[in-house]
Amino acid sequence: MKAAPLRPAPYRVRRIKRELHGVTTLELVPAQGAVPAFEPGQFNMLYAFGVGEAAISISGDPAQADCLTHTVREMGAISTALAQAHPGTMLGVRGPFGTAWPTRAAEGLDVVLIAGGLGLAPLRPAILRLLAARPLYGRLILLYGARSPNELLYRHELEHWRQRLDVDIHVTVDYADAGWHGNVGVVPRLIPRLGLDAQNTLAMVCGPEVMMRFCGAALHDAGVAMDRIHLSMERNMKCALGLCGHCQFGADFICKTGAVMRYDQVAQRLRLREI
Amino acid sequence: MGEEYRLTLAGLQALLDALGARGYHILGPRLRDEAIIYDEVTKLADLPAGWTDRQEAGQYRMERRADNALFGYALGPQAWRRFLQPPRHTLWRARRADPAADDFDILPADTAPPKFAFLGVRACELHAISIQDRILRDNAYADASYTARRAEAFFIAVNCGMAGGTCFCASMGTGPTAQTGYDLALTELLDATRHEFLIRAGSARGAALLAILPHTPANEADRAQEAAILADTAQHMGRTLETNGLKERLQANLEDPHWDEIATRCLSCGNCTMVCPTCFCTTLEDHTNLAGTEAVREQRWDSCFTLDFSYIHGDSVRAGIAARYRHWLTHKLANWVDQFGEMGCVGCGRCLTWCPAAIDITAEAAAIGRATHDQEDQHGNA
Numbered sequence: 182m183k184a185a186p187l188r189p190a191p192y193r194v195r196r197i198k199r200e201l202h203g204v205t206t207l208e209l210v211p212a213q214g215a216v217p218a219f220e221p222g223q224f225n226m227l228y229a230f231g232v233g234e235a236a237i238s239i240s241g242d243p244a245q246a247d248c249l250t251h252t253v254r255e256m257g258a259i260s261t262a263l264a265q266a267h268p269g270t271m272l273g274v275r276g277p278f279g280t281a282w283p284t285r286a287a288e289g290l291d292v293v294l295i296a297g298g299l300g301l302a303p304l305r306p307a308i309l310r311l312l313a314a315r316p317l318y319g320r321l322i323l324l325y326g327a328r329s330p331n332e333l334l335y336r337h338e339l340e341h342w343r344q345r346l347d348v349d350i351h352v353t354v355d356y357a358d359a360g361w362h363g364n365v366g367v368v369p370r371l372i373p374r375l376g377l378d379a380q381n382t383l384a385m386v387c388g389p390e391v392m393m394r395f396c397g398a399a400l401h402d403a404g405v406a407m408d409r410i411h412l413s414m415e416r417n418m419k420c421a422l423g424l425c426g427h428c429q430f431g432a433d434f435i436c437k438t439g440a441v442m443r444y445d446q447v448a449q450r451l452r453l454r455e456i
Numbered sequence: 457m458g459e460e461y462r463l464t465l466a467g468l469q470a471l472l473d474a475l476g477a478r479g480y481h482i483l484g485p486r487l488r489d490e491a492i493i494y495d496e497v498t499k500l501a502d503l504p505a506g507w508t509d510r511q512e513a514g515q516y517r518m519e520r521r522a523d524n525a526l527f528g529y530a531l532g533p534q535a536w537r538r539f540l541q542p543p544r545h546t547l548w549r550a551r552r553a554d555p556a557a558d559d560f561d562i563l564p565a566d567t568a569p570p571k572f573a574f575l576g577v578r579a580c581e582l583h584a585i586s587i588q589d590r591i592l593r594d595n596a597y598a599d600a601s602y603t604a605r606r607a608e609a610f611f612i613a614v615n616c617g618m619a620g621g622t623c624f625c626a627s628m629g630t631g632p633t634a635q636t637g638y639d640l641a642l643t644e645l646l647d648a649t650r651h652e653f654l655i656r657a658g659s660a661r662g663a664a665l666l667a668i669l670p671h672t673p674a675n676e677a678d679r680a681q682e683a684a685i686l687a688d689t690a691q692h693m694g695r696t697l698e699t700n701g702l703k704e705r706l707q708a709n710l711e712d713p714h715w716d717e718i719a720t721r722c723l724s725c726g727n728c729t730m731v732c733p734t735c736f737c738t739t740l741e742d743h744t745n746l747a748g749t750e751a752v753r754e755q756r757w758d759s760c761f762t763l764d765f766s767y768i769h770g771d772s773v774r775a776g777i778a779a780r781y782r783h784w785l786t787h788k789l790a791n792w793v794d795q796f797g798e799m800g801c802v803g804c805g806r807c808l809t810w811c812p813a814a815i816d817i818t819a820e821a822a823a824i825g826r827a828t829h830d831q832e833d834q835h836g837n838a
Binding site: 186187188189191193230231232233234256257269270271273415416417419420422423424425426427429431432434437453454455456 | 751
C-alpha cells in the first residue's frame with residue numbers, strides 16, 4: 182500500500198514544438214529532483230494551473246533521462262491549456278502510470294507497429310527503443326494512418342526513419358490531396374499485404390478504438406497469435422490510481438491493467454458497443 | 457463473537473457519555489425530514505424511539521411503532537460512506553503570485569481526520585465498509601483521507617430486529633447479524649417486561665469501553681430471545697437474489713434486449729449510486745478564485761449514470777442509458793468479483809427504495825439472460 186499520490190509534482194516546460202495545427206509537443210523538466218524512469222506505453226497526469234488534469238501518454242525517448250516528452254492535441258479546456266503552455270510555464274505531473282509496450286517480450290521476433298492519428302505518440306517511445314536495439318529484433322514494420330497528408334505527426338522523424346533500410350514504413354491517409362502519392366485507405370487494409378511471418382510476429386497497435394478493433398481482427402486473420410497483439414486502450418481517466426472508477430472497461434481499470442492490453446483479453450469487449 | 461452482556465437504557469446512555477468524553481463525535485440515527493438520517497447523537501432522546509420505516513421499490517414512509525424501540529427501523533437513505541469518504545473533499549490548493557506568473561506552489565489541504573463513533577451500524581453496512589476498505593484502503597494505492605477516517609472510527613453495530621421491504625442481506629450473506637468489523641454490537645431486547653440490549657465486544661477497544669459501562673452477564677433466555685429475533689428477521693427479507701451463477705450469467709448476456717427495456721424506465725438520475733453503501737466512484741474538480749491566483753482541487757462523489765462519467769474527447773463511451781445501467785449492474789454483481797473477489801452489493805435495498813422509477817435490482821438481475829435460459833430449457837426438453 183502506498184499513500185495516494187494525488188498531489189502533482191511541479192515541472193517546467195523546457196521546449197515546445199508545434200507539430201500540427203492544434204498539436205504540440207512539450208518537453209518537461211522537474212522543478213526539483215530527477216525525472217522518474219518510465220516504460221514505453223506509460224502515461225502521466227498533466228495539470229494546468231486551475232484548469233485541471235488530463236492523462237497524456239509519454240511520447241519521448243525512454244533512453245533520454247533528463248525530461249518528459251508529451252504530445253498534446255487541443256481537444257477540451259485542459260488539453261488546450263496544456264498545449265498552449267510556453268517555455269517556462271509550470272505544469273503539474275503525476276506518474277508514470279499504466280502498463281508498457283512489450284518491448285522485451287518482442288526480442289527475437291518481427292514487430293509490427295500500427296498507429297492511427299495521434300496514436301503514433303504513445304508508440305514513439307517503443308519505436309525509439311526498438312531502433313536503438315535494432316539487432317535484437319527481426320523485421321520491423323511501421324504502419325501509420327492519418328486522416329490527411331497534413332495531419333501526419335512527426336513527419337520529419339518519419340522521413341528520417343524511412344531512410345533507414347532496416348524498417349518498413351507504410352503510411353496511408355483517409356483523404357489524399359493533389360500532392361500525395363502514397364496509400365489511400367484505412368490502416369487495417371495494409372495488413373494482409375505485409376507477408377508477415379505470423380508465427381514469429383508481435384504487434385503493437387495504438388489508435389481510435391474502432392481502428393484497433395479492425396487491426397486486431399486483420400492481424401489475427403493473418404495468423405498472428407491473439408496474445409501477441411497488444412493494444413493501447415483509452416477511457417476517461419481521473420485519478421490514475423484505481424480509486425475513482427472512471428476508467429473501467431468491463432472488469433479492468435485501464436489505469437491499472439492498461440493502457441496497453443492484450444488482444445485476447447479485450448477482443449470480446451471490443452466487439453460490443455458502449456462498454 | 458465475544459461474551460454477551462445485558463445493557464440497560466441507562467447503560468446505553470453511559471456508552472454515549474463515555475464516547476463523548478473520549479473525544480468521539482457520535483453519529484447515529486435521527487428522525488428528520490420524515491426519514492432516518494445519520495447525524496449527531498448525544499442522548500437517547502435523540503434516537504427515533506417508536507418509529508419504523510415501510511419500504512418498497514420507490515417507496516419510503518415513516519410510521520409509528522406500537523412500542524418504543526430505539527432501532528425499530530430497517531435503514532435510512534444515507535450510508536456511513538458520507539462520513540468516511542465525504543461527498544466533497546479538498547485534496548490540495550495551488551497558489552501563484554499573479555495570473556500571469558509561470559510558477560505556482562501546491563499546498564496540502566489535509567487536516568487531522570475527524571474522530572467518529574458510528575451508532576446503529578447495520579450488518580450490511582459493516583460489510584459495505586469492508587468492501588470499500590478493499591478498494592480505498594487495501595488497494596495498490598490508498599485513499600489517504602478514507603484510510604485515516606476509517607482508522608479513527610468506532611463502530612457500534614445494532615443487529616436488525618426487522619427486515620425492510622427491500623432488504624435482501626440474507627441472500628448476499630451480509631446480515632442481518634453483525635459478524636465482524638464492529639467494536640461493540642447491540643441487539644435490542646424489547647417486550648412488555650423490559651427494554652434492554654444484549655451487548656458484545658468485537659475488538660480490544662470495544663471490550664475496554666464495555667468494561668467501564670454498567671453491565672450484567674447475559675443468560676440463556678437473553679441469548680434465546682436474540683436468536684429468535686435475528687432468525688425472524690432473516691426469514692422476513694422483502695427481497696431475495698439468487699447469486700448462484702449470477703456473475704457468469706450477467707457477463708454472458710451483455711447484449712440481452714432486456715437492458716434496453718430497463719432503459720425505457722431508468723431516468724439515469726444516479727439516485728441508486730448516491731444511496732449505495734459500496735459505490736466508491738469519485739471525480740476530481742478544479743476551481744480558481746476570480747483573480748486567477750488560487751486554485752483548489754476537490755474530490756467529489758461521481759455517478760456512472762452521468763454522461764460525463766465516460767467522456768473521452770468529444771463523446772461519451774456510454775451514451776445510452778441501457779449501457780449506463782448495464783455498467784452499474786454488471787459492476788455491482790459481476791465485474792466486482794473479478795476486481796475485488798466479492799460482489800459489490802450487500803443487499804441493503806437502498807437502490808430499490810430510492811429509485812424514483814421503482815427499478816428493482818433483484819428483479820432486473822434475475823431477468824437478464826432469462827430468455828436465453830428459457831430457450832436452452834426448451835431445447836433441453838425437446
